[in-house]
Amino acid sequence: MKNKITLLLGLFIILTAFSPAKRNITIFTIGDSTMANKKLEGENPERGWGQMLSRYFTDDITVDNHAVNGRSSKSFIDEGRWDNVLSKIQKGDYVFIQFGHNDEKDDPKRHTDPGTTFDANLRKFVEETRAKGGIPVLFNSIVRRNFGKSGADAVADAIKQDDIRSGIDPKAPKEVIEEGAKLIDTHGAYLDSPANVAKELNVTFIDLNSLTHKLVEDLGPEKSKELYLWVQPKTVPALPDGREDNTHLNVHGASIVAEMAAKAVAEAIPELAQYLCHYDLVVAKDGSGDFFTVQDAINAVPDYRKNTRTTILVKEGAYKEKVIIPASKNAVSLIGEGDVKITFDDYASKPDIFGEEKGTSGSSSCYIYAPDFYAENITFENSSGPVGQAVACFVSADRVYFKKCRFLGFQDTLYTYGKGCRQYYDECYIEGTVDFIFGWSVAVFNRCHIHSVGNGYLTAPSTDKGQKYGYAFYDCDITASEGVEKVYLSRPWRPYAKAVFIRCNMGRHILPEGWNNWRKVENEKTVFYAEYQSKGEGAAPKKRAAYSKQLKSLDGYSMEEVLSGSDGWNPVENGNELLNIRR
Numbered sequence: 086m087k088n089k090i091t092l093l094l095g096l097f098i099i100l101t102a103f104s105p106a107k108r109n110i111t112i113f114t115i116g117d118s119t120m121a122n123k124k125l126e127g128e129n130p131e132r133g134w135g136q137m138l139s140r141y142f143t144d145d146i147t148v149d150n151h152a153v154n155g156r157s158s159k160s161f162i163d164e165g166r167w168d169n170v171l172s173k174i175q176k177g178d179y180v181f182i183q184f185g186h187n188d189e190k191d192d193p194k195r196h197t198d199p200g201t202t203f204d205a206n207l208r209k210f211v212e213e214t215r216a217k218g219g220i221p222v223l224f225n226s227i228v229r230r231n232f233g234k235s236g237a238d239a240v241a242d243a244i245k246q247d248d249i250r251s252g253i254d255p256k257a258p259k260e261v262i263e264e265g266a267k268l269i270d271t272h273g274a275y276l277d278s279p280a281n282v283a284k285e286l287n288v289t290f291i292d293l294n295s296l297t298h299k300l301v302e303d304l305g306p307e308k309s310k311e312l313y314l315w316v317q318p319k320t321v322p323a324l325p326d327g328r329e330d331n332t333h334l335n336v337h338g339a340s341i342v343a344e345m346a347a348k349a350v351a352e353a354i355p356e357l358a359q360y361l362c363h364y365d366l367v368v369a370k371d372g373s374g375d376f377f378t379v380q381d382a383i384n385a386v387p388d389y390r391k392n393t394r395t396t397i398l399v400k401e402g403a404y405k406e407k408v409i410i411p412a413s414k415n416a417v418s419l420i421g422e423g424d425v426k427i428t429f430d431d432y433a434s435k436p437d438i439f440g441e442e443k444g445t446s447g448s449s450s451c452y453i454y455a456p457d458f459y460a461e462n463i464t465f466e467n468s469s470g471p472v473g474q475a476v477a478c479f480v481s482a483d484r485v486y487f488k489k490c491r492f493l494g495f496q497d498t499l500y501t502y503g504k505g506c507r508q509y510y511d512e513c514y515i516e517g518t519v520d521f522i523f524g525w526s527v528a529v530f531n532r533c534h535i536h537s538v539g540n541g542y543l544t545a546p547s548t549d550k551g552q553k554y555g556y557a558f559y560d561c562d563i564t565a566s567e568g569v570e571k572v573y574l575s576r577p578w579r580p581y582a583k584a585v586f587i588r589c590n591m592g593r594h595i596l597p598e599g600w601n602n603w604r605k606v607e608n609e610k611t612v613f614y615a616e617y618q619s620k621g622e623g624a625a626p627k628k629r630a631a632y633s634k635q636l637k638s639l640d641g642y643s644m645e646e647v648l649s650g651s652d653g654w655n656p657v658e659n660g661n662e663l664l665n666i667r668r
Contacts, residue, residue: 110360111147113170113219114138115161115210116183118333119227120152125372127323131314131330132339132372134227134346135181140367140374140398141347142360144422149173157187157195158206167210176218179357181350182210183293185226185275186332199274200281207282222289222350223279227342228297230313230331231269232306268302291349297342312338336375340367364420369400379408379419379427388413399425399463407431408451412482415455421462427451428466433474433497445497449476456483464491471495471518471539480508480526486656487513494521495538501526501556504549507648509656520545522556523578529644530558531657537565537572537594542601547579554647555583555613563623565594576601580611585642587617595623600630617642 114120120135139148151170153161161167161184174180184206188197197203207223214221270276276294283290301309314335318327334342344363351358366382367374376382379399386395394416401423408427410417429450435443450467465478477494481503491514492499498517501508501524508528515522515530518539522528525547535543535558543563548555556575563586565572572594575584599616602608609632617636619626626635636642644657 109145109147110177110179111149111173111175112138112142112179112181113174114148114150114152114181114183115167115170116152116181116224117156117186117226118152118154119186120150120183121154122150122152123372124323128321129323130316130321130335131333132336134334134339134342136373137336137339137343138181138347140340140364140369140400141344141362142357143362146357146360152183155187155195156184157190157197158184158203158210159188159197160195162206162209163194167213171213171217174214174217174219178217178219180210180214180219180221181224181346182207182221182279183224183226185272185279189272189275199278203275203278204282207279208286211282211286211288220289220354222291222354223283224291224346225276225279225294226272227334228268228294228301229271230301230309231271232266232309233269266306268298270298289350289353291346291353293342293346293349296345296349300341300345311335312341340375364396364398366395367398367400368404370402370404371400374398374400378406379404380406383408383410383414383417386414386417389415394418394457394459396420398422401425403428405429407449410451410453410455410458410482412454412456416457417455418459419461419463421460421464424464425462426464426466428464428468430467430469431475432467432469432472434472435469445474445476446479446500446502448474448497449479449500451477452479453482453485456485458482458485459488460486460490461488462490463487464493466491467494467498476500480524481506483507484654484656485509486660487511488660489513492516495519496541497521497523500524501528505552507650507654509644509648509660511656511660517541520576520578523547525549525579527552527554527647527650528556529647529657530556530561531644532559533561535561535563537569539566540569540571542573542576544575544584545578546575546582546584547577548581548583549579550581550611552581552583556585557642557644557647558584558586558589559644560587561589563589563591563595563621565592569594571596573601574599575614576603577605577608577612578603580605580608581613582608583613585613585615585617585636586619587636587639587642589616589619589621591619591621591623593622595625597625597628598630599625599628600633602630602632 114135121133122136123131135150135152187195188203211221280290314328314330314333316324316328351361368376368382382397396418399421403426407429431448433445433448451465467475467477469475474497477492477498479500483506485508487510489512494517496519498521504525506526510530512532514534516536519541523545546555600614615634
């Protein structure tokens with residue numbers, strides 16, 4: 086019996102070891118120009134709502150947008166675009182379907198009729214999606230901003246302008262629909278077909294037209310222009326002559342419509358509701374965000390917001406820019422999605438525009454002055470190489486929390502600058518050579534990876550006299566690159582430096598004496614350098630410098646005590662409260 090249990094347990098371990106990894110869900114979007122990805126050249130402000138959709142779902146969801154300008158349900162099929170999407174669908178994926186704007190048009194290559202050919206194409210999308218194990222969702226068209234006269238002529242004029250404004254017929258004379266106070270429908274029965282097919286085939290239907298109609302009508306004739314592609318001449322390189330477009334959305338409008346769509350889907354399909362998220366601002370190189378640079382997003386944060394946090398999602402990419410988060414941009418959360426890097430290549434001896442050296446403080450890639458800042462999954466890099474002092478991140482703010490961030494550089498990588506400021510680094514990676522964690526602040530490093538890429542010193546605290554705490558490292562891995570053999574735990578940048586290493590796993594590159602007095606014997610009388618239960622090849626308690634200490638207990642040295650200050654700040658216990666990503 087015992088052998089059978091052992092055999093079954095072994096089989097279970099083998100099967101679970103080779104079980105497939107969880108696959109992200111893909112949402113395929115098919116439709117027309119109101120949903121499509123837009124070109125970004127020339128600061129083009131136009132966006133399709135499908136282009137912005139990914140920002141409202143967690144990274145468990147991949148949005149693969151196949152919507153194309155000028156396509157109807159018919160032309161999308163005839164051009165082989167649907168076959169391309171169909172070949173990619175896997176079980177559990179979703180297909181969001183929105184056509185109608187171009188099915189209405191007289192062009193025989195695009196025209197379909199509601200109730201017959203339009204409905205037949207929608208059925209084809211639904212049935213073939215289901216045959217692949219996918220889940221179809223039908224949408225009707227977003228509203229045109231037609232504050233004009235009702236009737237066939239007004240509808241025809243609005244439809245005609247779609248082609249003119251989308252560039253399909255750029256030579257056509259511009260016609261202006263006389264505007265009134267009431268929003269007039271231009272889609273007619275084309276709005277009913279998705280609803281009818283959804284009811285017939287038991288498919289989720291999202292009445293996006295009604296949602297956008299209410300949005301636009303509530304805003305009114307003038308304010309609603311802020312959602313659409315209304316651009317003054319000579320203000321945007323991509324549209325030198327300007328544009329008055331009542332069909333296509335700008336960045337702001339597409340973001341709002343995408344969020345409306347995401348919320349409506351989450352309400353109709355509970356399985357997707359768990360992936361819904363909201364960020365106040367989004368940075369993305371692919372045009373799916375509000376901004377292309379991190380600094381532009383920071384600049385958009387209102388100054389001194391009260392009782393709330395501003396959340397900024399930064400999508401995957403390397404952002405070469407110097408980022409400054411001023412004190413007025415308090416309580417900002419900067420969340421990276423995928424591999425996100427803020428990088429720059431300044432260094433201390435590099436001349437500025439006046440020919441003066443930038444200095445250590447002037448070399449940083451990122452400056453943080455705002456209190457209650459939170460960063461997660463962001464890499465802060467100084468890419469200038471081994472050229473002397475070159476800071477990746479300069480932190481001069483209180484109650485700052487870094488979660489799973491990376492700090493890359495050589496000398497002086499992480500500058501904990503703020504006097505009296507508290508910083509918490511949780512599961513972070515920090516690498517460098519000489520003094521690559523240095524400064525005045527109180528800083529806790531919990532479960533971090535501290536990596537030396539050259540011989541030198543891990544830390545150089547400049548703790549003020551009378552300050553109770555300096556640096557405290559808890560359960561960290563202390564490693565080094567191949568060939569690195571002579572590294573000290575710390576040397577005092579100022580006489581009262583404090584650094585404590587608690588239960589840290591130290592590599593063989595840590596020298597037996599462990600601590601350095603920076604060539605000043607008098608520093609040995611004023612520093613507080615200590616360890617508690619160090620382990621690994623670099624742990625040598627009996628060989629450590631005589632002026633260092635081996636703690637007998639952690640009385641007074643819990644992470645909560647080190648960080649609490651006078652206001653009881655406790656990110657160790659309450660860290661998730663900083664995120665405030667509304668769901």
